[in-house]
Structures are given as structure tokens and as C-alpha cells.
Amino acid sequence: xxxxxxxxxxxxxxxxxxxxxxxxxxxxxxxxxxxxxxxxxxxxxxxxxxxxxxxxxxxxxxxxxxxxxxxxxxxxxxxxxxxxxxxxxxxxxxxxxxxxxxxxxxxxxxxxxxxxxxxxxxxxxxxxxxxxxxxxxxxxxxxxxxxxxxxxxxxxxxxxxxxxxxxxxxxxxxxxxxxxxxxxxxxxxxxxxxxxxxxxxxxxxxxxxxxx
Amino acid sequence: xxxxxxxxxxxxxxxxxxxxxxxxxxxxxxxxxxxxxxxxxxxxxxxxxxxxxxxxxxxxxxxxxxxxxxxxxxxxxxxxxxxxxxxxxxxxxxxxxxxxxxxxxxxxxxxxxxxxxxxxxxxxxxxxxxxxxxxxxxxxxxxxxxxxxxxxxxxxxxxxxxxxxxxxxxxxxxxxxxxxxxxxxxxxxxxxxxxxxxxxxxxxxxxxxxxx
DNA sequence: TTGTAGAAAATTGTATACAATATGAAAGAG
DNA sequence: CTCTTTCATATTGTATACAATTTTCTACAA
Numbered sequence: 001x002x003x004x005x006x007x008x009x010x011x012x013x014x015x016x017x018x019x020x021x022x023x024x025x026x027x028x029x030x031x032x033x034x035x036x037x038x039x040x041x042x043x044x045x046x047x048x049x050x051x052x053x054x055x056x057x058x059x060x061x062x063x064x065x066x067x068x069x070x071x072x073x074x075x076x077x078x079x080x081x082x083x084x085x086x087x088x089x090x091x092x093x094x095x096x097x098x099x100x101x102x103x104x105x106x107x108x109x110x111x112x113x114x115x116x117x118x119x120x121x122x123x124x125x126x127x128x129x130x131x132x133x134x135x136x137x138x139x140x141x142x143x144x145x146x147x148x149x150x151x152x153x154x155x156x157x158x159x160x161x162x163x164x165x166x167x168x169x170x171x172x173x174x175x176x177x178x179x180x181x182x183x184x185x186x187x188x189x190x191x192x193x194x195x196x197x198x199x200x201x202x203x204x205x206x207x208x209x210x211x212x
Numbered sequence: 213x214x215x216x217x218x219x220x221x222x223x224x225x226x227x228x229x230x231x232x233x234x235x236x237x238x239x240x241x242x243x244x245x246x247x248x249x250x251x252x253x254x255x256x257x258x259x260x261x262x263x264x265x266x267x268x269x270x271x272x273x274x275x276x277x278x279x280x281x282x283x284x285x286x287x288x289x290x291x292x293x294x295x296x297x298x299x300x301x302x303x304x305x306x307x308x309x310x311x312x313x314x315x316x317x318x319x320x321x322x323x324x325x326x327x328x329x330x331x332x333x334x335x336x337x338x339x340x341x342x343x344x345x346x347x348x349x350x351x352x353x354x355x356x357x358x359x360x361x362x363x364x365x366x367x368x369x370x371x372x373x374x375x376x377x378x379x380x381x382x383x384x385x386x387x388x389x390x391x392x393x394x395x396x397x398x399x400x401x402x403x404x405x406x407x408x409x410x411x412x413x414x415x416x417x418x419x420x421x422x423x424x
Numbered sequence: 425t426t427g428t429a430g431a432a433a434a435t436t437g438t439a440t441a442c443a444a445t446a447t448g449a450a451a452g453a454g
Numbered sequence: 455c456t457c458t459t460t461c462a463t464a465t466t467g468t469a470t471a472c473a474a475t476t477t478t479c480t481a482c483a484a
Contacts, residue, residue, distance in 0.1 A: 001272040002445095005467065007262065030435070041469045043255055046437090050219065050259045054266020056359070060213035063476065064436050078356040081305070085357065089297030144290040145297065147268065148360055214475095217437065242465070253439045254466090275446060276466050 001047075006040040010048035013038060018057050018068055025070035029058060055151060079152065084201045086149055087133060091181075091197060093140045095190055102139045106182045109135060113178065117171045125171060132178050173203065213259075218252040222260035225250060230269050230280055237282035241270060267363060291364065296413045298361055299345060303393075303409060305352045307402055314351045318394045321347060325390065329383045337383060344390050385415065 001008055014034065017023045029049060035042045049066045052058045058066050094102065113128040137149045177200040184193035213220055226246065229235045241261060247254045261278045264270045270278050306314065325340040349361045389412040396405035 002276055047262045050262040051266040054263040064214055078354045081354050082356050085301030142290045142293050144294050
């Protein structure tokens with residue numbers, strides 16, 4: 001499938017809409033509607049749906065039909081647990097192979113975050129938050145781990161959250177916790193990094209649960 | 213997509229062949245060839261390929277064409293690292309919520325393993341080995357974690373390995389290590405469980421590297 | 425009102441056709 | 455002999471057509 005194939009175009013378009021929650025969980029995706037909307041044939045749409053099914057972003061009903069996957073309360077729990085598992089594991093790997101460049105990056109991201117919060121750019125701050133966590137995962141240089149993290153609907157679940165929450169206090173907590181993690185990494189203090197990260201993620205779950 | 217759709221049939225068939233390494237990494241998958249072979253139209257085959265692409269079992273070339281994903285030396289490293297991360301994380305979760313039924317299951321699997329090794333059923337023993345690790349993951353009751361583990365090509369990579377290796381000593385090591393993990397779980401001895409699991413997985417990587 | 429049967433519309437699953445592109449083999453130039 | 459060029463073949467990307475199935479609507483009876 002070439003990068004500019006129509007199936008790919010549909011795939012990217014629908015995917016974006018799902019990940020940004022413009023398409024709610026449970027929503028039915030009708031082939032012909034999307035085919036008309038994007039001016040392509042239904043086969044391209046079907047192919048896109050199949051690929052999304054492979055990524056577990058949609059699922060097919062027993063009697064046919066394609067539906068956006070629902071996010072249940074259990075999903076929130078499972079995602080948080082998985083996220084903790086992946087991020088703690090990644091952090092552990094970072095401790096075993098220290099990397100100055102990585103630490104510099106993380107500090108830069110922390111600064112960006114602070115800057116944007118202080119100027120009231122909460123959307124941008126939220127992006128920096130996502131990037132902080134992604135950078136930790138990327139620091140492992142483990143392409144499979146990175147792929148899994150990115151495919152776990154974690155980042156965007158995160159975004160969705162950030163788009164809604166605007167309370168100042170949460171941003172301050174986030175800022176402090178991020179910096180504490182970086183400091184602990186620099187000081188080679190595994191326990192503090194670990195405790196902070198777990199607490200940070202738990203807080204995220206609390207906030208997420210209020211939305212479901 | 214209905215369970216008995218042709219696209220699903222093709223998907224299952226090709227998937228099985230990839231996972232059991234009957235289709236080597238890098239092999240080109242020609243649509244018309246599979247369409248003829250399974251007596252379906254090319255669209256069904258394309259849909260199956262798209263879904264497999266979503267699962268990262270195949271990939272599309274820049275100039276078109278569908279290829280089975282390759283397993284490089286780095287992949288082996290990454291998989292081992294990811295596996296350690298997932299299994300260690302799962303084990304940690306098991307320590308936090310003890311479950312008698314799970315422990316019984318693990319012991320049963322250990323017994324099955326021993327039985328089969330002693331009778332020379334090395335293939336069966338290998339299956340028990342896989343099941344042991346899967347059971348640990350399943351013990352977390354985290355459906356997303358379970359899905360990721362099963363989709364990481366880990367189990368079958370494992371199988372491929374087991375199909376080739378037949379040395380008695382490896383099976384004895386495996387047996388001892390599995391039992392040590394269960395014992396440590398029963399005794400609530402996290403450190404021993406952790407150390408044993410990591411060592412167990414490292415050994416697996418050593419063996420795997422000899423094959424690439 | 426409620427429920428049900430049946431018709432009509434919508435939707436999906438599948439095959440085929442065809443144009444566009446990629447691949448590979450043969451022919452010719454250096 | 456090796457490297458291009460050219461052309462035939464193979465393969466993919468896309469659209470359309472149509473049968474099968476599901477869903478929705480309507481009319482009618484209990």
C-alpha cells in the first residue's frame with residue numbers, strides 16, 4: 001500500500017477522528033457514508049476499517065457493521081495499569097543506561113511545560129506533558145516498546161483528558177512531579193523516581209475516572 | 213465483518229502461517245496468489261493484509277507489495293527487553309493481589325511440564341512453557357496487557373525456539389526456574405521471584421541469539 | 425396501546441473489470 | 455562482457471456492480 005493510496009488516506013482520517021474523540025466510542029461507521037464524504041470507493045474505506053480493526057481502534061459486529069471501540073471504566077483501569085507497567089519499566093531501563101542527552105531533553109520539556117502554563121497555554125502544556133512521557137519511552141530505544149506505547153491509545157487518552165481539565169492546581173502538580181522524576185534520574189535515586197512516577201500516574205487515573 | 217467472512221478466513225490462514233514461521237520474514241505476499249490458493253477474490257485478500265498490517269505482522273513496501281515483517285537481531289533484543297518488562301510488571305501485580313487459583317494453575321502447569329519432559333514430549337513441554345508465561349500475564353486480569361502480550365509475537369517466537377531446541381539441560385533449567393518463581397510467589401518473596409524471572413528470560417535471549 | 429408480519433430501504437460481503445504502476449527479461453550500445 | 459533501454463508481463467490500486475443480509479418502516483391485528 002503506497003503512502004498516498006486512498007485506503008491510507010481514509011485510514012489516517014478516521015484514525016485521527018477516533019483518537020481525538022470526535023468519533024465517540026460505540027459509534028457506527030458506515031462504509032458508504034465515509035466513501036461519499038471522502039470521495040473514494042467503498043473498498044478503500046473497508047480496507048481502512050480492517051486496518052483499524054487490526055489496531056483495535058474499531059471492531060466489527062457479529063452481524064456486520066464497524067463500530068468505534070468503547071472505553072469502559074475497566075479500560076481506564078487497565079490502561080492506567082498498563083501505562084504504569086510500561087513507564088516504570090522504561091524508567092528502570094533508563095537508570096541502567098544513563099544518557100545525558102535524554103536528561104537534557106526531559107529538562108527542556110519541563111521548561112516548556114512551565115512556560116506554557118505560566119502563559120496560560122494549557123493546550124500546549126498538555127502536549128508537553130504527553131511528550132515528557134513519550135520521551136521516557138523513547139529513551140529506551142526499544143522500537144517495539146515505543147510502538148506499543150503509541151498504539152495503546154494512551155497518548156490521546158491523555159490529550160482528551162487535557163482538553164477538558166483546566167485547573168491550575170493539576171498543572172502545578174504535574175510540573176513538580178515531572179521535575180522530581182528528572183532530578184531523581186540525575187541523582188540516580190531509583191526509589192524516588194519510582195515513587196513519584198507511580199503517584200503521578202495514579203493521579204492521572206483519578207482524574208480520568210471522573211470523566212467516564 | 214462476520215466471523216465467517218472470507219476476509220476473516222484469509223486473515224486467519226495467513227496469520228497462522230506467519231506466526232508458525234511457515235512464512236519467513238521478508239517473504240512477499242502476492243494478492244492474486246493467495247486469492248487463487250484460497251479460492252476467494254482479491255479484495256478479501258487485501259482486507260486480510262490490511263488487518264495484518266494493523267497488527268504489524270506484515271508491512272507494505274513503498275512501491276506497493278505486502279511483505280512479512282522481518283525479525284532482526286535488534287528485534288530479538290527488543291522483544292526480550294519488552295518481555296521482561298511485561299512479565300516483571302505482571303508478576304509485580306500478582307504479588308499485590310494474591311490468588312490461590314492462579315498459583316494452583318501455575319503449579320499444575322509446572323507438573324505438566326515435568327511430566328512431558330520426562331516422557332520425551334519436548335513439543336508438549338514447550339507448549340507448557342509458553343502457557344506458564346501466559347498464565348502469569350493472564351493472572352493480572354488486565355485485558356489490554358494480555359492482548360499486547362499475545363500480539364507481541366512473543367509466544368510464537370518462543371514456539372519457534374522450542375521447535376528447534378531439544379537439549380535436555382535447557383528443559384531442566386526451565387523447570388527449576390518456573391518452580392522457583394511459583395515458590396517465591398507462595399512465600400511472598402518478591403526479590404527471589406524477580407531475580408529468577410529475569411535470569412530465566414535472559415537465558416531465553418541467549419538461546420534465541422544463536423538462531424538468528 | 426402493543427406486538428407482529430411483511431415490504432422497502434440501507435448496508436454489507438464479494439466478485440469482476442480495468443487503469444496505473446512495478447518488475448523482470450530481452451535487445452542493443454558502449 | 456557489462457550497462458542501458460525497451461517492452462512484455464505481473465502486480466497493485468481503484469471503481470463499479472450485484473447478491474445477500476440486516477435494519478427500518480408501515481400496516482394491520484390482538
